[in-house]
Amino acid sequence: MANWIRIPSSEDQCVSRPDMHGEQKTYQREVGRAGFQGPASQIYHRHAPAGWAVFEGPLRPRAFSMSKLSPGPACPLQARRVLHNDRMELRYWKTENKMHALARNADGDTLIFVHSGGGELFCDYGHLSYRDGDYILLPRGTAWRIEPLESCEFLIVEATADAFKLPDPSTSGQRASIDPMLFTLPSIDDAFISQQDDAFWEIHIKRQGRVSTLTYPFNPLDALGWEGDLCVVKLNWRDLARSCSDGAKVPPAAYCTFVTESFAVSTFIPKIGEGESGVMRVPFYHSNEDADEFIFYHRGEFFARGEIKAGMGTFHPSGFPHGPHPSAYQQKMIKAPVETEEVAVMIDSKMFLNVDESIPDGAEWKAYVKTWEKAKETL
Template identity: 45%
Template sequence: MGNRNWIPVRAAQGVHSRQAHADLPEGTYEREISKEGFFGPAAFIHHRRPPTGWTSFEGPLRPRAFDLARLNAAEPSPWAAGKVLYNAAVEVRFWKLAQAMPALARNADGDQLLFVHQGTGDLFCDYGRLAYGPGDYLYLPRGTMWRLAPAEPTAVLMIQATNTHFGLPDKGLLGGHALFDPAILETPALDDAFRAHQAQEGEFRVEIKKRGEVSVVTYPYNPLDAVGWHGELAPVRLNVKDIRPVASHRYHLPPSVHTTFLSDRFVVCTFTPRPFETDPGALKVPFFHNNDDFDEVLFYHAGDFFSRDHIEAGMMTFHPSGFTHGPHPKALKNMLVQPKPATDEYAVMIDTRDPLEVGEAAASVENPAYVDSWKTP
């Protein structure tokens, strides 16, 4: 995801560990400074005190948290859902839907990824029907016509890849079946439920979003009238419980190993339950780091996120690039010894190359005290 021509440096000073994220000098806290997120060259600095031990933090660079669960209004159209975060390459919205969409939707601005936070129901689209439930990623290629028909109230995190597409990461030495076997990806079916949907009569509206504006096309029949399809492009469903995370008992792996989807200017990662490191010298919490090349976003879906205090399901944190962050003070107590054998968390991370803007929807449910959560109690 960028220039690989680095200035070659191999140097060390003072007291330091021989291995990153393991066997730290006694009484020190490690901070990683790296390029290209966690993909490029890095330096590991050992501090006497936690690098997030600030007493105050002023200005727009501060870490921010939003309780998206408090966005209570259900909207019939995904394009009416408020923007949470956005830039020229990605658009993130949080959408609640109480009943079947009255119109079809079509995104002409880019590929769409729907992450189902709550609710069950059916997705009907050009290709057929997919049932959905909590923890499902629903990938929709650009231009797909679709609608959701909830069986129960539904909440969705929507991620748009503007003017481009989503792909899968190169799994390298792990092999193509690591993280999840592509065979697990489920495509829509032209089944009896879909044919019953096709049989509906009357006028059908299609709300098409292009360059942020919505146009409406009306048909005198249901335009989801396909009788068959084939090819190498289709919507797919992937549930977080089908993702098998990479783990190492001797080394705390960076979040980039949990990459699920790639786009040109951002990545989508998924945190799922995994065993803690058992090596006595290995870090057991996320390491302090400078996120200088990417803005970092985390949406908390379910469970107990072990490196953060006062975070509940449906909340989102936003760490702009340019400052050091890492585990909260409570998590630091477990830096080398974890009381539990494994994590219990499901979360979606979005790392963006370009700075993100905060939308009105997120600003209305912000927790301004989040920046103080790193202070030593």
């Protein structure tokens, strides 16, 4: 674990702070370590921290329109890869077809977020219905398949050689840990029993990034019951919203939903009573120095992103400050309603993330880096 030098002060928050009642306008930037779970400082700048004039080189913010990615393939283990490193793979899968083979990830746990559509999921543990906004956590080695009832789009996150856990409230800043009672478990129900047959079934198994095929002369999803504390679970963002709807202001780390040893998955959900006119709201300008950040925008209009719409994803590598777009600053960050509508999934990775360069140009918004360049004249 890293050791940081702690700088004491009279307020135990900062060493030098501007006069907030004077006429000098300042821009707050939070500099934080360990995904804002470690030491942090607030720096008050004369100019907008993201008001750069030119951005050159391979390190840059990037944005993707996931809806522009082509559908398929039939096997979700080979879905379009967007980001990756040695401990994580992030893929996006669009399908409307029933899976005629099972999938099994032997490289790590799989977390699926349902962006759109609904249907039925069958796995080693039974049957689950799914809808938009669901997280489905599949432990490593679980065999599964889906039967969509309509066209579906999924964000698929693999914890390579790792497992997903619930966050520790003592380190995430949460008022209470996620209640496991919110989870829905699969059922050995009539739908599960009726799909069992003696036809030939394939299981596609991913190991070290390569897919092998195992064939059975019967459906391997033939469980009659199970017991234990390892299982597929489902959680919807709406359940999280109902469990923390008091409108209290909370730090970004409080939205953490699942964690691994190298990255965290957080869920930004609609908030009531957090903002008021004339008061700056998070996410303010910030520098998360120990994490690369990816955000997938599920629904609504994210109040810090003027041009980003639902179904898009943004990637902000560590090393430069980022924050609200100039077009969103006045309209949403200061003159903001007290109720918000956005839902987004954020991944903070301690290890550097690589963008998969096989993503077609038509799915990337190349001008995204330029959206901050007019910050000085706009703010």
